[in-house]
Amino acid sequence: MRLLKSFYKKNNSKVELGSETTGKTGKILKHNTNKKKNQMLKQNISDEKLDEKKFNSEPRKIAIVSGKGGIGKTTLAINLGYLLNKEFKMDNVVVDCNMTTPHLGVNLGLYNVDITLNHILKDVSKAEEGIFEHNTGVKVIPSSLKLTDLSEVDMFKLPEKLDELNMHVILDSAPGLGREGLAAISAADEILFVTQPYTSAVVDLYRCRKIAEKLDKKILGVVVNNRKNKNHELTDNEIEKITEIPVIGSIPYDMEIERALVKKLPLSFYNPKAKSNDALYSLASTIAGFEIKRKKTFFENLLNSFR
Numbered sequence: 328m329r330l331l332k333s334f335y336k337k338n339n340s341k342v343e344l345g346s347e348t349t350g351k352t353g354k355i356l357k358h359n360t361n362k363k364k365n366q367m368l369k370q371n372i373s374d375e376k377l378d379e380k381k382f383n384s385e386p387r388k389i390a391i392v393s394g395k396g397g398i399g400k401t402t403l404a405i406n407l408g409y410l411l412n413k414e415f416k417m418d419n420v421v422v423d424c425n426m427t428t429p430h431l432g433v434n435l436g437l438y439n440v441d442i443t444l445n446h447i448l449k450d451v452s453k454a455e456e457g458i459f460e461h462n463t464g465v466k467v468i469p470s471s472l473k474l475t476d477l478s479e480v481d482m483f484k485l486p487e488k489l490d491e492l493n494m495h496v497i498l499d500s501a502p503g504l505g506r507e508g509l510a511a512i513s514a515a516d517e518i519l520f521v522t523q524p525y526t527s528a529v530v531d532l533y534r535c536r537k538i539a540e541k542l543d544k545k546i547l548g549v550v551v552n553n554r555k556n557k558n559h560e561l562t563d564n565e566i567e568k569i570t571e572i573p574v575i576g577s578i579p580y581d582m583e584i585e586r587a588l589v590k591k592l593p594l595s596f597y598n599p600k601a602k603s604n605d606a607l608y609s610l611a612s613t614i615a616g617f618e619i620k621r622k623k624t625f626f627e628n629l630l631n632s633f634r
């Protein structure tokens with residue numbers, strides 16, 4: 328595994344980092360508040376509980392799946408990768424399974440990478456050799472940006488290659504049920520669906536779920552991304568009725584997510600005070616198998632006192 332930070336320092340590798348990923352002062356200052364904010368959220372999860380979970384947990388393979396593109400899969404994959412590792416002791420690697428239009432590496436400032444998923448699937452490199460550690464701690468196996476690297480790639484070798492990795496794997500899928508999408512679903516044990524609160528995106532999920540079920544995969548639930556809480560959006564209840572999948576997370580539309588992307592950083596690292604951080608954090612805790620007990624608001628306490 329290679330550390331991007333050291334690559335950057337040596338400045339002699341084939342890996343080119345976006346200038347934004349080098350941790351200029353602004354971002355590092357924001358990072359210092361991260362621990363405090365997330366510790367407040369995590370107050371009901373002790374270190375013992377985390378250690379126990381870590382000890383008992385077999386490596387999991389979780390595919391992030393949607394019917395449509397541009398829904399937030401890669402964003403979610405990066406942020407879950409970051410939070411599960413940093414806050415929930417789930418050492419994991421995010422793998423770019425969207426090989427024809429790969430964004431995972433680019434979104435973290437990785438442009439020219441010498442070992443990619445393409446090399447691994449072609450038996451040129453071992454799976455472990457393809458892991459890059461970003462300076463925020465997110466581990467990734469990117470796909471190649473070169474079109475020529477696509478030839479002779481057999482996506483259906485994915486399961487055997489991922490089995491070589493002795494850690495949790497998050498698969499950032501291609502949209503839909505084409506060859507790439509199917510390969511990611513087949514290689515995973517658990518499926519996390521992502522949608523936006525609109526009919527076209529939600530309807531597609533129904534078909535993806537049917538396929539996942541046929542392949543005997545565990546359905547974790549659906550995450551509704553880009554919520555703006557407008558009247559024309561489908562409610563969680565409606566989404567559950569259409570897809571027959573429980574909604575386990577809801578991420579608000581947040582400009583800070585776009586800013587974090589420009590800076591090539593996970594949102595929770597870039598700005599833990601952003602409105603989407605709590606939702607991402609709570610989703611990560613659900614996936615890790617913990618329930619975050621939210622502090623009741625003044626009005627909830629008041630209501631309870633009348634019941």
Ligand SMILES: Nc1ncnc2c1ncn2[C@@H]1O[C@H](COP(=O)(O)OP(=O)(O)O)[C@@H](O)[C@H]1O
Pocket residue numbers: 393395396397398399400401402403430552553554578579580581582584585588603
């Ligand atoms: N909750 C959100 N709020 C604002 N922008 C978002 C949100 N989630 C994703 N985006 C933006 O939407 C775009 C598409 O997201 P991406 O994760 O690349 O989707 P996908 O992988 O499904 O194609 C990116 O520019 C990303 O920054």
Ligand SMILES: [Mg+2]
Pocket residue numbers: 400401402425430499500
């Ligand atoms: Mg993507």
